[in-house]
Amino acid sequence: MNGAAAPSGQALRLQARGLRIGHGRRVVADGLSLTIGPGEIVALLGPNGGGKTTLFRTLLGLLPPLGGQLLLDGRAVADWPRRALAQRIAYVPQATTSHFGYAVLDMVLMGRAARLAPLAQPQAADRALALQCLALLGVEQLAGRNHNEISGGERQLVLIARALAQQPALLVMDEPTASLDFGNQQRVLDQIGRLRDGGMAVLLSTHQPEHALAVADRLALLHEGRLIGPGAVEEIATVQRLAALYRVSAQQLIERLPRSWSERMARAPAE
Template identity: 40%
Template sequence: MTLLLETQGLVAGYGPSPVLQGVDCSVRAGELWAVLGPNGTGKSTLLRAVLGALPWMRGTVRLLGQERSAWEPRELARRVAWVPQLFEPAEGFSGLELVLMGRSPHLGLWGLTSERDAALARTVLEELGVAHLADRPGEAMSGGERRMLLLARGLVQEPSLLLLDEPTAFLDVAHQVSSLARVRARVEAGLGAVAVLHDVNMAAAFATHVLLMRDGRVLAQGPVDTVLERERLEALYGLPMEMALAPSGARLFAPRAG
């Protein structure tokens, strides 16, 4: 499978103190990686460093086989989509207009969207179950609705690699499941994706691989079935955990009460 993202010995952070302490990871087409770990351990920092939004101190980052520094921003935006954790101003735009912003890297000199662009945006909105937001003004949307539009905007870019920072924040359980299910469906069709998540069970249900991070370092990484184990999660979060098997055979994790 095509190697879409590779970091080697990545050290990055804010100011003189690095957050990431030599992170190695590789993401291929057809893989959905969930990044799990305590708050402040460097999960979002990893994605921001990969994008170049945060300079790294040491190490290398390669995207789609090319050094990160060699990419021209517009060309990179055609191949890599970013779904941020924080909302951006939405006032004055309809849902459809917000999603169409994802087509910007593909537009011509005048930046005008075509009928194909609009049709693609509406198709993605329908796919995510939020077609009713197409004509709604941004100021009339909830946090969860804006979150779904951020995902739609990323998918409309038609990227090879999708990076998602807490994509299920502000979403109810039904929309958490639907959004991750749609990302997984795209992954099975050849997309590569990395998602920072906080819900271990969502990671177990939808990811193909997991990267466990603690104190800026990789604690473990690999296929979900081999890495997500009770002992590793206890070491990751520093608390006792329980594991149970659902009738379907899925493994379920929860902190041990008492």
């Protein structure tokens, strides 16, 4: 991001080693290892119900790991104070309505909470930053609208703006383009690329492999409780692997993907 909305400047490295994730005694995936550091985009592909959101919530410290190690700058995520963690990592969940009819600008200002003194109110500089984040995503005109009365796609853009207002070093995005039209998908992908160029680390999931090809430096596949990668996009996203991931034939996969993607996959090394 540019100007006052730039990342806060602290570099960090998030590492998972042999991570087991799940809910209570139910294991969703095991043996997961990945590292993400400053200035890179790692994309995660996987089918519905495959554990992508569970993995993200575990990496964020919202769910406890069932095994393995989860480290932020060499320190267990569980040992980080919540406020310090919130100053470094921001999360963009899939858009939903709120129980309360907050104004859009107030929703974005919530991203400033970790950077304000306890009980302090947002100041003019915080409001200016929140408006800048909305403008970056092309929705500044929604600032005074009720968050529950805008479209699902607009709510998704507002959640991204809220995360950007947090000024994190790592941005975790759960299917950030899922409810967006083509134009807004491109705006979000372009913004993600600018964040990476500014030194931010971005971890995102998507159901659209072409988006991973467009922005990711590395790719991982979460399939049947195991993680393939992260590795170079062309090495991980082979026709055979993606067809197995989404339970379609290789021909069906090739027919659905853009020609540029199919051509790049055809040039990838054979498994």
